[in-house]
Every structure is written in structure tokens, then in C-alpha cells.
Amino acid sequence: MPVDFDAPVFVAGHRGLVGSAICRRLGSEGFGNVLTEDRDRLDLRDQAAVRRWFEQHEPSHVYLAAGTVGGILANSSRQAEFLYDNMMIHANVIEAARRTGVTKLLYLGSACVYPRLSPQPIPESALLTGPLEPTNEGYSLAKIAGVRLCDFYREQYGCNFVTAMPTNLYGPGDNFDLRSSHVLPALMRKFHEAKLEGRTEVEVWGTGLARREFMYVDDLADCCLFLMDNYDEPGHINVGTGSDVSIAELASMMAEVVHPDAAVVYDTSKPDGMPRRSLDVSRLHALGWRAGTDLDTGLTRTYSWFLDRVAHAADPSAGTPRVRALS
16 A cells, blocks of 8 residues: 555654654655644643544554653662553553554564563563563563553454564664663763763773663664554564674773773672663564664764764753653
8 A cells, every 4th residue: 555645643752762763754754744742732641631632633653652761770760650651651542542543553662571581682472471670670561561552452453553672772862861861872971971071981880791782763763664564463573683782892882982092990789780682683674674773883873963962052961861752
């Protein structure tokens, strides 16, 4: 079926890392009716407000990228908030999409839904096969509920709701607030501030041995549009690069991009989180899609964006403390 570039497409979470990338991609592809709504106008935790908005705007397709997000510190210290906010957001949008007859909805899950000791790389079948990583259990449970909600709505109501399970993401629009950011933007800011202050040591949480897979967010946006057109199966599908690095390797690469004179000091009193998290993306590759941005290139592009948009702000110590992307 030909793509209708004038059909109303709703991006929930358009100010966040993922949602903003999806909006950029939709714009570059020629979609002319992209719907967004700021949080002060639509709180996605409010069921009645979400239902009214969907009835008024009648989107045909929905990218559900909204949620309360953060790194290991925010996740571990605000478990109740992460669980409540995300369950409410995801349930409200999915139910409103069903009620108003949305043609297709793509829900963005998270690789943290998989058990702490999953086989590596992690296949889609590993979901719900073991205990979760304790430091982000609240967020993970909410994401699992969203995944299963899409599955059950497909089974019970015949809704074409699909789920993509992205790996760790980074890129333009990321959150660089050290109180709530993920590991990659946190490292970038730490190295940048060390360079500005003339320091030659940068502290990194944990041992450096944990391994993570990192994907440039514009690659994910490209994949989201691909899946919206090409994936209609029940069950979620992993989205990643197919390769991972240790945190120590990431820190070394970050130093080369930002502050080559800096040495890394590891604070082993802080948690590593999940020992390894790398996704099996063989199903995605079989569909014909692969990520196109290597980590070196992605880090360079992201640091350039950081310098333009964050580091030169009037109050650089404020970073971009956007913990939530509720709309």
C-alpha cells in the first residue's frame, strides 16, 4: 500500500531523544501532518485528557516514545515514579489509540526489560525468563507492561500495535544532566568539564567491565519508519547495532573525541548495573535493515551537537535536565 504522507501521524514524546529524532526523520521523508503536543497542554498520565486529544485529532499512526527516563542514579532512586509514570503514559496512549481506531501504533520498549543474566546477545525470547536488574526494576516493569499490552490488544481487539526493543541510545537531543543521564552522555559531559577545568582525571562509575551496545538515535528513527512500513508481526523485535563495547572501551573512545589528555579513574564503590547487555538483531537484519552509524562517528556528531546546543548555553552547569519527555 502506498504511504500517505498527508495522514496525521502522532509522535508521543517529541521533545525527548527518540521522539525528536523520529520527528526529524518524518520531516525529511516528506510527512506533512506530524502531530505533537507539549506536556503543559497534554499530560499523558491523564487518561481523560489523552482520550479527548485522540478523539479531536484522530491520528492514523502513532509512535509511542514518551516516558519518564534516566540513568542508573535516577532509575535506582526514583523507582516508584518511573513505574507509575510510565505505566500510566503507555496504558493511556495505547487505549486511546484502540478506541479511536488508529491504523498502526509502534511502541518503543527498552533493552532493560530483559533479565539481568540473559544469554548474550539477548534474543527476543529471553523476555520474562528471569529476575530483572534491580537498579532499574521499576522502569523495566513498566516497559514490560507496555510490551505485553500491545500483544494483548492485538490478540483481543485485532489492533496492529507493534513493539520495537531498542538498545542503549545516544545522540542529538540527549540528556546531559549528571543527576539523571545515561552513561554515554554523562561521560561526554564529564570529559568536557574536565577539559574546561584543566583536570587530567575523569571519574567513571563501576569497574569499567560492564558491556553495553550503543546506537545512534537517528539510526533508530530510520528503523522506526522502516518497521512502521514493514513489520506487522506479534511480539517485539530487537533494534540495535549487533556489537557492544565495555564501559572502559567507551571511556577511552570518549577521551579521544573530547579530552585526549584525560585518564579514567574508576569508582568501584558504585554499581556496574547489568554485566552485559547486547541484543540479538538477527530478525531485524533478516527484514533488511541495519544500523549505518559506527560508534566513533556517532560520538563525534553528538559532541559537535553538545558544543553547539549545551556547552555554550548561558548556564552550562544546568546541562539539559530534561528527565521527562511526557509529550
